Amino acid sequence: MRLEICVAQVERRLADGGLYFGHGTDNAFDEAVWLALAAIELDAGADQIPWQKTLTDTEQAQVEALLARRIRTRRPLAYLINQAWFAGHEFFVDERVIVPRSHLGEWIVGCFAPWLAGQPIASILDLGTGSGCIAIALAHAFPAARVDASDLSSDALAVAAINTRRHDIVDRVRLLRSNLFTGLAGQRYDLIVCNPPYVSDAIMGGLPDEYSYEPALAFAGGSEGLDFIDSLLREARTHLTDEGTLVVEAGSAKAAVEAAWPQVSFTWLTSLNGESVVFLLGAQELQQYRW
Ligand SMILES: C[S@@+](CC[C@H](N)C(=O)[O-])C[C@H]1O[C@@H](n2cnc3c(N)ncnc32)[C@H](O)[C@@H]1O
Structure with missing residues (x-):
């Protein structure tokens, strides 16, 4: 599966999950990009997102695991990955x-x-x-x-x-x-x-x-x-x-x-x-x- 397809699927699941977006993003698409990139350990702060990259089975499983935790627990993504962005800088958060x-x-x-x-x-x-x-x-x-x-x-x-x-x-x-x-x-x-x-x-x-x-x-x-x-x-x-x-x-x-x-x-x-x-x-x- 290509990254862009994966992100689209994650976005739909987030949007359907009745989640609240307001802890680092304010919409399902931005959170889907952040979640997918974090799950496969790509830099969310990078200028270019490799939309055409093909995800391995392991990477798809990593995205699924993180998405499932986000939906099940309602815990903000920033806490699940100990990462937040503010004023263009990356921060550790818990x-x-x-x-x-x-x-x-x-x-x-x-x-x-x-x-x-x-x-x-x-x-x-x-x-x-x-x-x-x-x-x-x-x-x-x-x-x-x-x-x-x-x-x-x-x-x-x-x-x-x-x-x-x-x-x-x-x-x-x-x-x-x-x-x-x-x-x-x-x-x-x-x-x-x-x-x-x-x-x-x-x-x-x-x-x-x-x-x-x-x-x-x-x-x-x-x-x-x-x-x-x-x-x-x-x-x-x-x-x-x-x-x-x-x-x-x-x-x-x-x-x-x-x-x-x-x-x-x-x-x-x-x-x-x-x-x-x-x-x-x-x-x-x-x-x-x-x-
Ligand atoms: C809305 S948070 C802001 C945190 C951070 N500046 C930010 O923008 O993400 C308010 C902060 O004020 C701190 N706080 C609450 N009462 C306080 C007090 N009486 N004196 C000093 N800090 C206090 C809290 O611990 C918390 O970290």
Whole structure:
């Protein structure tokens, strides 16, 4: 069987399987390509996919085994193969961290242009780093900056440490255990980036099965999804330099953010898919408002 036929069959089985796509892909075809290539140990990041390659019987069995596990368990593919892609980089993941998929990725790749254009960025904090994907992508995008990556979860920091080693970037990305800013006393940054837990209690109750494999600490944002964001907005100013910038993914809590702070002119960044769930605030703006 040729790879292209195999992928088409996998796509159909995934689509018919009632699965949720949102942990590294957002549709059955992309996940089928990723699954098939991973199963036969071909590089999903390669420029050219060998569609005409003929799969051996062993390779077909490998694809079938991985597909069957994905459908039977509903476990996100990223966990089954310990691999995720974010901002064009490959990361190790397991169930100690969420699967990287933040909207922040496309803005990091573009160095937050035009918003940060011309602004010197020497120090960066990724608050709630999880796998370290945002911190490491930031370190690649801003090669002159030093990056702190913090998380409350020691488990997450252990995964982030695997990734900083794999990216050979341990000297530029410092991993810190901290509950919000408590472990970062006296530290100031030109840029603070955060993909916080922002899922409201109501939404938490209805998440697809795939989410049950991810750490709840990474999602649970309280009744309105604002618990973490509220503290972040109160405390970020004292950890930004005078011209510093805070960038936060608000996700499903966007409406709650706007309702909670109607006096604030949040700058919402529109992603390529048309969603505007990431906001940006300068240090001066954070100073100006009562949070
Ligand atoms: C939505 S996940 C983001 C992970 C990663 N940055 C990403 O985008 O894939 C939120 C992260 O915040 C961490 N977290 C939750 N509560 C925290 C707290 N109070 N202080 C620091 N980190 C926290 C979680 O452990 C989790 O890794």
